[in-house]
Structures are given as C-alpha cells and as structure tokens.
Amino acid sequence: MKIFLKLKYDGSAYGGYQVQKNCPTIQKMLNEATASLFGYECDITGCSRTDSGVHAECFCATVAKKGESGLTTSIPVEKIPQALNVRLPDDIAVFSAEWVEDSFHARYGVKEKTYVYKIHNAPARDPFLRNRAWHIPKRFSDEAVAAADAAARLFCGKHDFSSYMAAGSKVVDTVREVKHASVKKEGDIITFTVTADGFLYNMVRIMCGTLVDVMEGARKPQDIPDITARADRRAAGRTAPAHGLYLYDVKY
C-alpha cells in the first residue's frame, strides 16, 4: 500500500511541480516533508507536471518508500495531512491522505482533469490577484464573453489538439477528448474551465490565449474548428501567462 495525497498550492514561488536543479519545486518540498515525517527517502509521483507559476486547487500524488512500491508507517493516515503540513511551506497544503494499492498510479491512472484559467478583467490591477489571475485592463462586453463561451464549447470532443500544443513538445499522440469547456464572468473575473482526458503541453494556456482573441474581436467562435483542424501551433492564439492557471480537479 502507498499513500495517496491531495494538496493545494500557490505555485508563485516555485519552478513548477517537478524536481529541478537550483530551483524550489513542489515535488522537492514534498520529498523533504515526507522524508522528515516517515524517516526515509520517498518517491513522490504526481498527477501532472504543472509549470512554473501554475497553481493547484487539487493536485494528487502518491508517496512510496524510495525504490519500493509501497511504504509502512505507524502514523494513522488521517493524521498525515497535518503532520506533512507542519513540514511544508505555507504555500503548499495537504488536505487529504488515504491508503491506495501499490498498483495505483497517480499519473497514468488519471481519467480526467479539470483546469480553471482566471482572467482579472478590470482597468486597475488588484493586489490580491497578483500572481493569481491574468490581468487584462480593457473590459470585455458581455457579448464578447458570450462569444468566448461559444468558442470554448467548440473545443469539446475528441480531436487532434496539436494547434494548442507548445512548439517543440515531443508528444506523438496529440489526440485528446475535451469533455467540457466553458467561459463565464462573475464580477471582474472571467473564468475558462476545461475538462479533458488529458492535456498537451500548454494546451489550456494556448486555448485561453485563443479565447482572448475571440473576446478582443480578432477571431470568431466559428474559427475554432478550423484552428483545431489545421493541427499547427501557428493557427492558434498566444499562450496565456502561467499565473492564471489552476489545476482544479483530478478524477481516477
């Protein structure tokens, strides 16, 4: 058996999820906290590799003893979140821990993930949203937001999404199934929500950049199927900045 964790983090101070040299990462912090708690080095397997500056409302990871398929501990599983949290910096917090089978894989076992992208759409920037939403000062009309919502819905379905994949990515199978995609506005926050069985590198951020083109009037919702069909990164819009992106939910 191994431990399955759910955590939240503010990614602002980190070079993304995965361990890198010379850079604090979420995985590195989890490595240190679990080694301190369990008394031995652990292997942490995360559900995805979020980029530098990207946040998580729900990130999933498993913990096993380094080089082994499971771990043993006398700590009651329900005490593990708090015991890890005292060992983690305050921009990372574990909110759930449970035992799972050794065969469970935090990354390959993912059935679908939901990302949320937040745009702060108001003339003046908001200090409480710095690093947490993409600030676009020029206000979009309700019609523009409705057009972006209509465009987002055209992402749905099983498609080759390589138009929305960062150039240089080495992934071969670029077909994914988007199960839900929508845009809504609440107050000054425009939220793009997208659920899929998997995501290509920078896919949500490039989709979001393309939707901003729609809100700015530079593209129309009905352009989306063409952009997708071209299977060419140059067909889509800019890459929205990392700091508006949140991994929001993960289903196994």
Add this chain to the structure above:
Amino acid sequence: MKIFLKLKYDGSAYGGYQVQKNCPTIQKMLNEATASLFGYECDITGCSRTDSGVHAECFCATVAKKGESGLTTSIPVEKIPQALNVRLPDDIAVFSAEWVEDSFHARYGVKEKTYVYKIHNAPARDPFLRNRAWHIPKRFSDEAVAAADAAARLFCGKHDFSSYMAAGSKVVDTVREVKHASVKKEGDIITFTVTADGFLYNMVRIMCGTLVDVMEGARKPQDIPDITARADRRAAGRTAPAHGLYLYDVKY
C-alpha cells in the same frame, strides 16, 4: 487643490502604512511613486495607520507638494491611477484619483470606516489564504457563528471601548460609536464586519479575538456589555492576528 487617492493593498510585505526607518511601508512606496510621477517630493496623508500585515480593500490618501497645501500637475487626473501603478509594487494599486480642496483632510475628515476581519475555519490551511485570513482549524458550528453574530451586535452604539484598546495606547478619548457589527459565515470563511466613526488601537482585532472566545464557548453573547462596561483591556479576549484584517471602506 490636492489629489485624493483610493488604493488597495496586500499588507503582507509591509511594516504597516506609516513611514518607519529600515522597513518598507505603504506610505514610503506612495512617497516614492508620487515623487517619481510629479517630479517633486510630496506629503502623503493617509486615512488611518494600518498595522504591519493589515490589508486594505479601500485606503484613502491625499497627495500635496511637500510643505504646501496643494499641488500642480499637467497630468489629467484620470490618468493618475495608472501612472502611479506603474511606479508602485504589484501588491499596492491605486484605483481612483480625483481633485479635492486644500481644506480636505484624509484623516480628520473621516466620518466612518468599515473593517472586515476574515477567519478561515477549516481543518487544513489554505495556501491561497495564507497571510489573508486567520486560520482556525477547529470548525465552529452554525450556532457558534450565530452566537458570535449576536455578540457582535452588542458592540453597537456609543460606548467607551477601552476594553478593546491595546494596552499602552495613549488615546484619551476612548468613546466611539459603532454603527454596525455582524458576523457571518460563507463556506469556510467567517467574516466579522464592523463600521464605526473611529477605532481605537487594535480595536477590531481585540473585538474579533473576543468573538472567537464566544464561538469557542468560553464567553456568551450577553457577556459583551459587561466586558465593554469594565473599560479594562483585561476584560476582553486575545488580539486576533493582523493578517486577517482589511480596511474595507471609508466615508467622508
């Protein structure tokens, strides 16, 4: 004529509003930004002296040329927020600027202020609320929150509030009029909102600490009039930490 500014700030990185030696403060940042924009040193007068770590959703201040009662500038007033924001760190943002008479005083002219205090009441801490709400892990029941609300309402009226003033404060007139006070819960956030014609040093934080005693069952709502009547700091509860406090609104 002088310039009247409204601004928001995340106070986490600052030693409060007022200029101090060896410590970044909001006022210091405004001094630097206005000197850079107008080309001469300015006097900034703030509506209150928020403490280290305290935030503002709406802080008011006036800007005059140093040693003078007003200022002259060829910059259109509607351009001033953005022109200052590019000169301010991203945890401070000006969202409004207008001309006011030289006789207007940002501090003495205040008719009432509203503060909001946020408690994050959930077992696991939230990385997105660190430095922005007081985390109390043990969940309070709806009845406990209702009791705190009933207690808060007993702050209302014109009273000597010296029980809720930090020991050592040199203020002589400790009578203030609380016009509104309430507690409500939305999701995991318990919010204490209080409006008064003025506040003593640490008054909102001590009131909030006393309300937490009520939620914990250590005090009853009907204890509040007695605590107030004793006019003794020792009668009230602990001082809630600074980082949950927000200056929310100011009326002139």
